[in-house]
Amino acid sequence: MRRESVTLVIAGALLTLSMDAAAQIRGARPPASSSSDLAAGKKIFDSQCAWCHGNDGDGGTGPNLHGRLRHATDLRSIVDIIINGIPGTDMPSFRSPLTERHARQAATYVQSLSRATPRPVPGSAQRGAELYQSTGCGSCHVIDGRGGIVGPELTGIAARRGPAYLRESIVKPAAAHPTGYLxxxxxxxxxxxxxxxxxxxxxxxxxxxxxxxxxxxxxxxxxxxxxxxTDASLMPSYESRLSGPQLDDVVAYLSTLRGAR
Ligand code: HEC
Ligand code: HEC
CATH class of the missing domain: 2.30.30.100 (SH3 type barrels.)
Incomplete structure (x- = not known):
């Protein structure tokens, strides 16, 4: 190693050390997620994202953002998703409404959500799986390669939709219309x-x-x-066929389906 680069490495190490020390003294997190970024990010999320991802990221038309994310592994990839959207899905691009800085702030907030544990959904996934079979949902939907093709595939449905939306799509199918099902x-x-x-x-x-x-x-x-x-659906409503607790069970079952689409 040449002498200049050794000096640089040492200087770099010292800088890192002193930044770490400063962060420890203030008890602060690294600069990328300062608390003001977090607050600004929450504001952006509430106005631009919550209508799909739910308040506090609980999920809706878009997935629950608590727990490990499927596409987004670090801050950079969350920023990418916000700016470019996820092509071929309902996740839109925010390139024009948000500046890079605002996208970063929103991403910082999303990252804080992903560190939280998902709130448990009521109901039993096992009973839900049985109800799914006995009510004949599989005649129109594919899960893991088996079922009918009239409705959308549900194999990865929980990675795309939150529990409130899932419940609504069973009770009022016409209200929750995925694109392509006119x-x-x-x-x-x-x-x-x-x-x-x-x-x-x-x-x-x-x-x-x-x-x-x-x-x-x-x-x-x-x-x-x-x-x-535009307001119709080929899926029948199960409002009168499933009791409230049975609906909870079916939603709990669907919420476990996070596999590849
Ligand atoms: C029109 C509804 C809609 C809006 C608005 C929306 N999203 Fe999404 N988002 C989705 C859907 C649907 C997906 C799941 C895509 C898929 O994988 O099928 C998604 C996926 C994501 C993911 C990836 C999750 C993972 O598991 O990796 C992130 C991160 C995300 N959205 C963040 C945001 C942020 C931040 C905003 C606001 C700036 C936002 N979304 C606005 C619908 C939306
Ligand atoms: C006769 C066919 C049919 C049956 C039976 C049926 N569905 Fe559907 N389902 C559809 C269609 C078609 C859609 C497309 C969206 C729409 O029109 O609302 C859909 C949409 C959905 C969605 C929303 C998917 C998305 O990507 O947004 C869910 C969740 C769902 N169905 C679950 C169920 C469950 C659970 C059952 C059984 C209790 C069931 N379906 C029975 C045809 C059916």
Missing amino acids: VVRAVPKSGPEVRGIRVNEDVFWIHIRDAGGTVHTLEKADLTRVDRE
Whole structure:
């Protein structure tokens, strides 16, 4: 090692030592997460993120942010997610609404949330798994490669959605609409009408998957009308079929599904 670099290394070590000492004296954390950043980050989170991630990060349309995060392992990767979003998911990019500094502050707050232990959800996951089987949810949903394809795959659902949203999607399926599940009703000039989820549409054709899973290919020129039922869902409501405690059980079960999608 050359003499200058040795000096540099020593100087660097001394600097680190004295910073550590200063931090210890003040009892403060490293500069990246100063308490004012944390407070500013909470404000940003409350106004920009809580409507999806829930107050205090408890989860909603977006996942619960307590406990180990799936995509975000350190501050840098959380900042990345905030600025770029997660392509192909409902996590939007905040490149234009937030400056880099604000994204960092929000990330600091998210990191503090991820250090907290997730609040336990009421209900029994084991009973929930049994109810999931006996109520026939699997006829429309895939978990771990098994089930029907009318609804979205639920294998990693807890990594995408929080418990309150999960409960709502079982009680009021039409209120919680994941993208890509628009219900349409097409009335051909001759033959029975077709109602289902729009799989694909262009100028000439529309492809509709009905509740039984069959995909219908319809030429638009042969249709008298196509209604887009933005408030409808092919999933029945289970409000009257599952009791409150049973709903807790099903939500507890779904909350354990954090596997790969
Ligand atoms: C429109 C709803 C929505 C908004 C607004 C939103 N998020 Fe998200 N976020 C999501 C969804 C959905 C996911 C899960 C994506 C996936 O993996 O499928 C997610 C994922 C994340 C993750 C990754 C979690 C993990 O386990 O690694 C972080 C971190 C995150 N969001 C932070 C934020 C922050 C900070 C804000 C505000 C600046 C924000 N989100 C705003 C919906 C949202
Ligand atoms: C007849 C088919 C069908 C059955 C049966 C069904 N679902 Fe669904 N489910 C859907 C469809 C379609 C959606 C897409 C969203 C919408 O239209 O609300 C959905 C959405 C969901 C979502 C939201 C997913 C997301 O990514 O946001 C959850 C959670 C869910 N269902 C759970 C269940 C559970 C639990 C049961 C059984 C108690 C069940 N479903 C039974 C068709 C069904």
